[in-house]
Amino acid sequence: MRGAPLSMTVLRPQSAEEAVSLFADNPSAKPLAGGTDYMVLWNMGGANGQCLLDLSGVKEWRTIRKTAAGLSIGALVTHAELRDDPVLRREFPLLARAAAVVGAEQIQNRGTLGGNIANASPAADTFPALAVYEATVKTVSRKGTRSLPLLQTFSGVKKTNLEPGELITAIDIPYLPKRPHRQLFRKVGTRAAMAISKTVAAALVWLERDRTVCELRFALGSMAPTVRRLKAAEEFVKGKRLTAEVAAVACELLKNDVSPIDDIRSTAEYRLRVSRNLLSDFLLS
Ligand SMILES: Cc1cc2nc3c(=O)[nH]c(=O)nc-3n(C[C@H](O)[C@H](O)[C@H](O)COP(=O)(O)OP(=O)(O)OC[C@H]3O[C@@H](n4cnc5c(N)ncnc54)[C@H](O)[C@@H]3O)c2cc1C
Structure with missing residues (x-):
C-alpha cells in the first residue's frame, strides 16, 4: 500500500474507563473509531510511527438509548445504524436522512457519528441536522465529563474544542417541544x-x-x-x-x-x- 506505515503502536481498550486511562497515559495517541477519515491519512503516509487508541472494544459507546430527555447516541454508532434506526427515523428523521447520504454504503457501515464530529469538517453532513435538533456532545477525560452544545464543539476548519486526553462518548438530542410543521x-x-x-x-x-x-x-x-x-x-x-x-x-x-x-x-x-x-x-x- 502506498505510504503504509513502517511502525505503529495500537492500544486496544475494552471499556470506557480503560480508554480514558490509556489516553491520559498516552496523550499523543490518536483515537480510532471507524477509521474512514484516518485511513486517508494512513494512505498518504501520515500514520508512520503513530500510536493508535482503537476504540472498537468500547461497547458502552455503541448504542442508541432513549432517555427521559431524548435520545443518547453513542459516539461509536455508525451512519448505517443511524440511517436504519426506527426510533431515530420517527423522532429525528433529519439525522437519519443525513446519515444516509454520508459517502456511500461502505463509508456508512464503518464511519461513526463521534468520528464525524471529531473530524470537524465544515462539509460534514450530520452537523446541520444536529444543529437544528440542538444536540450536545458529551465527552470524558481523566478530569471528568463535559457536555458541549454542538455549535460550541467546533473552533474552525477541522478544529474542535476537545482538550488533550478528551474523548467523545455520546451525542444527546432532546425531544422537540412539539412536532414541527x-x-x-x-x-x-x-x-x-x-x-x-x-x-x-x-x-x-x-x-x-x-x-x-x-x-x-x-x-x-x-x-x-x-x-x-x-x-x-x-x-x-x-x-x-x-x-x-x-x-x-x-x-x-x-x-x-x-x-x-x-x-x-x-x-x-x-x-x-x-x-x-x-x-x-x-x-x-
Ligand atoms: C471516501 C469518503 C467519503 C466520505 N464522505 C463523507 C460524506 O459524504 N459526508 C461526511 O460527513 N463525511 C464523509 N466522509 C468522512 C468520514 O467518513 C466521516 O467523517 C466519518 O463519520 C468519520 O468517522 P470514523 O468513525 O470513520 O472516524 P475515524 O477515521 O476513526 O476518526 C476521525 C477523527 O476523529 C477522531 N475520533 C474518532 N472517534 C473519536 C472519539 N470518540 N472521541 C474523540 N476523537 C475521536 C480520530 O482521532 C480522527 O481524528 C467521507 C470519507 C471518505 C474516506
Missing part, C-alpha cells in the same frame, strides 16, 4: 453518492394557523468554517406571517451568518444562491 434536509453535491457537500441544509419550522412563525431553526454546512445556524433570519421571521416579502428579507439576512468560499468543489456565489433558494422554498412551500 415542516422539516427539511438537503445535501447539494456533484453526485448522488460519494460527494462532498457544496452546501448542506437542515431546517424545522413551527407555525400558527395563519402561517405566522412561532420558531424557525435553519442550519447550513459547507458555508463557513463551521456549521452555522441562520440566527439573523431565524430572529427576523419570528412572529411574522410567511409572505414572499418576509422570505426575501430572510434570504438577504442569510449572509449575516455564513461566509462561503470558492474552492475546488464550488464557488461562493453558487453556494449562496443555492442556500437562499433552499431557505426561500422552505419558507414559502
Whole structure:
C-alpha cells in the first residue's frame, strides 16, 4: 500500500474507563473509531510511527438509548445504524436522512457519528441536522465529563474544542417541544453518492394557523468554517406571517451568518444562491 506505515503502536481498550486511562497515559495517541477519515491519512503516509487508541472494544459507546430527555447516541454508532434506526427515523428523521447520504454504503457501515464530529469538517453532513435538533456532545477525560452544545464543539476548519486526553462518548438530542410543521434536509453535491457537500441544509419550522412563525431553526454546512445556524433570519421571521416579502428579507439576512468560499468543489456565489433558494422554498412551500 502506498505510504503504509513502517511502525505503529495500537492500544486496544475494552471499556470506557480503560480508554480514558490509556489516553491520559498516552496523550499523543490518536483515537480510532471507524477509521474512514484516518485511513486517508494512513494512505498518504501520515500514520508512520503513530500510536493508535482503537476504540472498537468500547461497547458502552455503541448504542442508541432513549432517555427521559431524548435520545443518547453513542459516539461509536455508525451512519448505517443511524440511517436504519426506527426510533431515530420517527423522532429525528433529519439525522437519519443525513446519515444516509454520508459517502456511500461502505463509508456508512464503518464511519461513526463521534468520528464525524471529531473530524470537524465544515462539509460534514450530520452537523446541520444536529444543529437544528440542538444536540450536545458529551465527552470524558481523566478530569471528568463535559457536555458541549454542538455549535460550541467546533473552533474552525477541522478544529474542535476537545482538550488533550478528551474523548467523545455520546451525542444527546432532546425531544422537540412539539412536532414541527415542516422539516427539511438537503445535501447539494456533484453526485448522488460519494460527494462532498457544496452546501448542506437542515431546517424545522413551527407555525400558527395563519402561517405566522412561532420558531424557525435553519442550519447550513459547507458555508463557513463551521456549521452555522441562520440566527439573523431565524430572529427576523419570528412572529411574522410567511409572505414572499418576509422570505426575501430572510434570504438577504442569510449572509449575516455564513461566509462561503470558492474552492475546488464550488464557488461562493453558487453556494449562496443555492442556500437562499433552499431557505426561500422552505419558507414559502
Ligand atoms: C471516501 C469518503 C467519503 C466520505 N464522505 C463523507 C460524506 O459524504 N459526508 C461526511 O460527513 N463525511 C464523509 N466522509 C468522512 C468520514 O467518513 C466521516 O467523517 C466519518 O463519520 C468519520 O468517522 P470514523 O468513525 O470513520 O472516524 P475515524 O477515521 O476513526 O476518526 C476521525 C477523527 O476523529 C477522531 N475520533 C474518532 N472517534 C473519536 C472519539 N470518540 N472521541 C474523540 N476523537 C475521536 C480520530 O482521532 C480522527 O481524528 C467521507 C470519507 C471518505 C474516506
